[in-house]
Amino acid sequence: MNTRTFRSCAALTVTALAAVTAGLTAQTATAASPASSASRGAAQVVEGAGELFPELNGMRIQAAGSVDVYLVLDGKRHLIPSPVTYDALFRGTEGIRRVLTVDNIADGGPLTAYAYLARTADDPTVYLVSNGLKREITPAAMDTFGFDPRKVRTTYDWVLAALPSAALPTGRTT
Structure with a gap:
């Protein structure tokens, strides 16, 4: 030939x-995918929207050929809407996992543009503030999720007290 x-x-x-x-x-x-049914056990199916993958909590994922980066919270993927929002939350891009597709993971909606990490001056508890909710971030989850502790804003206690709480992310166990 x-x-x-x-x-x-x-x-x-x-x-x-x-x-x-x-x-x-x-x-x-x-x-x-590494989280196929053979390796993850039973996953919950969300009608018409993919499956819940709580074992992926804290991962930042990006589909092959896409510029979109997602954060997995509560087993759902949440679009990080811009590089500005990404930089306000995370240490760097080295923790992003490249995957073939994200379509099999339930869509939890995007994070708010300009989502941020916050705490009060008299309480070391850190919160992820997005979509009108505060979500407590434990020190273990702070590390697991790749959040940057230098980017935590100090705010007035009444600001955080006025926000309803979302579920506590526990991070991955493995």
Whole structure:
């Protein structure tokens, strides 16, 4: 086989594989992901919106070929809406996990633009403030999630007291 024929066959093979992969992305991602049903046990299915993956809590994930980064909270993916919001919360980008797809993880909606970490001057408890809610962040979760302690804002106690509480993220256990 000459070089020209080889290149044509290779291009045809790559095109065929791309077409097959595009049609089976969701099925392949579910079967090939490290959190597949064989390794994670039973996952809760959210009607029409993917599955809950609480064992992924704290992970920052990014689908292949996408610029969008998500934070997994309560087993759901939450879009981090901008680089400004990302930089206000996290230490760096080295903790982002690249995955084939995020479509199999239930969508929890985006974090608020300009979400932030806050505490009061007289209480060391840190909260993630987003979507009109405060979510307590334990010291273990602070590390697991990759939050940057230098980016915690000190605010008035009445500001945090006025916000309803969301669920406590416990971080991953493994």
